[in-house]
Amino acid sequence: MSQEVTMAHYQDTTHANALTLPPSVTPRGVAATELRPWGSFTVLEEGRGYKIKRIEVKPGHRLSLQMHHHRSEHWIVVSGTARVICGEQEVLLSNNQSTYVPQCTPHRLENPGVIPLVLIEVQNGEYLGEDDIIRFQDDYARTDG
Secondary structure (H helix, E strand, O other): OHHHHHHHHHHHHHHHHHOOOOOOEEEOOOOOEEEEOOEEEEEEEEEOOEEEEEEEEOOOOEOOEEEOOOEEEEEEEEEOOEEEEEOOEEEEEOOOOEEEEOOOOOEEEEOOOOOOEEEEEEEEEOOOOOOOOEEEEOOOOOOOO
16 A cells, blocks of 8 residues: 555656646746845746745835835745834735735835745736836935936
């Protein structure tokens, strides 16, 4: 009986290894991390209409007050504390809490804590390029896109 279970497991594993992703999905595997003055981000996966990033914000740092014309964003906190400004609202989020940032809405992400803030960002939209950004305020004197 245990030989049957082992053979069934082997066949299932072999079948799973044969699965492929649709051509519209770009798996990143061990992706390159891009450094920013406030921390870093890593694109984990992207496909038609979506992109998934891991974002890390250094303690006491924040991203630009910004908006995007072509995408919305979902943020899920993995560790640390996030101060989120979205439109006229401000909220503090901690581990396993999330928020939604609609397209064309001014927003900012900040780490008010003493440990790194780590979150997962899921972007949705027609265009997901890093140049789809309008900065209203920036602590690091960067310009748009």
